[in-house]
Amino acid sequence: MQKRNITILGIESSCDDTSAAIVRDGVILSNVIASQKVHEEYGGVVPELASRAHQQHIIPVVDSAIKRAGITKDEIGAVAFTRGPGLLGSLLVGTSFAKGFSLARSIPLIEVNHLQAHVLALFIKEKGIEFNPPEFPFLCLLVSGGNSQIILVRDYLDMEVIGQTIDDAAGEAFDKCAKVMGLPYPGGPHVDRLAKEGDPFRFEFSRPRIPGLDYSFSGLKTNFLYFLRDQLKVNENFIQENKTDLCASLQHTIIQILLSKLKRAARETGIKEITIAGGVSANSGLRNALKESAQKFRWNLIIPKFEYTMDNAAMIAITGYFKYLKKEFVGQNVVPFARTQL
Numbered sequence: 001m002q003k004r005n006i007t008i009l010g011i012e013s014s015c016d017d018t019s020a021a022i023v024r025d026g027v028i029l030s031n032v033i034a035s036q037k038v039h040e041e042y043g044g045v046v047p048e049l050a051s052r053a054h055q056q057h058i059i060p061v062v063d064s065a066i067k068r069a070g071i072t073k074d075e076i077g078a079v080a081f082t083r084g085p086g087l088l089g090s091l092l093v094g095t096s097f098a099k100g101f102s103l104a105r106s107i108p109l110i111e112v113n114h115l116q117a118h119v120l121a122l123f124i125k126e127k128g129i130e131f132n133p134p135e136f137p138f139l140c141l142l143v144s145g146g147n148s149q150i151i152l153v154r155d156y157l158d159m160e161v162i163g164q165t166i167d168d169a170a171g172e173a174f175d176k177c178a179k180v181m182g183l184p185y186p187g188g189p190h191v192d193r194l195a196k197e198g199d200p201f202r203f204e205f206s207r208p209r210i211p212g213l214d215y216s217f218s219g220l221k222t223n224f225l226y227f228l229r230d231q232l233k234v235n236e237n238f239i240q241e242n243k244t245d246l247c248a249s250l251q252h253t254i255i256q257i258l259l260s261k262l263k264r265a266a267r268e269t270g271i272k273e274i275t276i277a278g279g280v281s282a283n284s285g286l287r288n289a290l291k292e293s294a295q296k297f298r299w300n301l302i303i304p305k306f307e308y309t310m311d312n313a314a315m316i317a318i319t320g321y322f323k324y325l326k327k328e329f330v331g332q333n334v335v336p337f338a339r340t341q342l
């Protein structure tokens, strides 16, 4: 049963984006994201710098989310925040802010699992835009910088991880291989862009043989690294001369690895309602490959809007909304977790 006029402030600070969003009755009113540029020169996120940047951003970001939503803070009925998984120092900033806000405003506090929120981003409603959510039960391929999972979603708050990476995540594979090629961080979008010009069948890289529905990407990363090292011994311009083919072949391998287990999960569960979430779901090659599989296997494929696939507070606020309806609140003694399961 849905109640009216439930306004939730969502806070996301698990990695290197500080974000705040306002959701009212499941409809997004604002979603503000401050990305941190400070990490670019290091080729990866530096945890201590991330938490300091969150401290600088959190108040202006929340302030602007409230203003853009056209509401006052008196109208906020609850505050939801990312409790984990993520970088502990970063999570601590969002958690502390949310606790303070809840205490000062005497409103409920709602903890949110970041991974669950990535899945529930599929249920974000936007004013005046057709709402096309998946039907339960569905499978979600959650692919981000820190996770690669296949999740069986039975209900908003009832999810089971049926396959996951045993080492690196797909996003990590993109980023680490991109770094070896001298591409800026995060490398995923750069590989995606360059892959469009290259031949995906030019080079063949290793694919893991992991039983069941689990993934592994560390073997591919090592294979890619050694392949480049050997080629550079013969031709020091090898990367420069073959960049687009390297990107296309790498991307093709990652997509094939992701899709093989997803197809297997669909076959084994008999579920044809398929969705995707997480930063890597922005990859154009992956989106096209999923569309092809959807046609072939008659899946009902639902791909969320690009801006909600990356880390954002709209997904935290919408998860907070579903938890609010079930009165799933937490006390002031709540602490963040660097690692959590769904």
Ligand code: KG4
Residues within 6 Å of the ligand: 015, 143, 144, 145, 146, 147, 170, 171, 172, 174, 175, 186, 187, 188, 189, 192, 278, 279, 280, 281, 282, 283, 284, 309, 310, 311
């Ligand atoms: O979900 P997300 O924003 O946050 C983390 O889990 O950190 O995902 C970030 C990841 C990075 O690894 C980034 O390289 C990857 O998503 N990514 C992409 C693309 N856009 C972002 N990977 C491949 N192709 C893209 N277009």
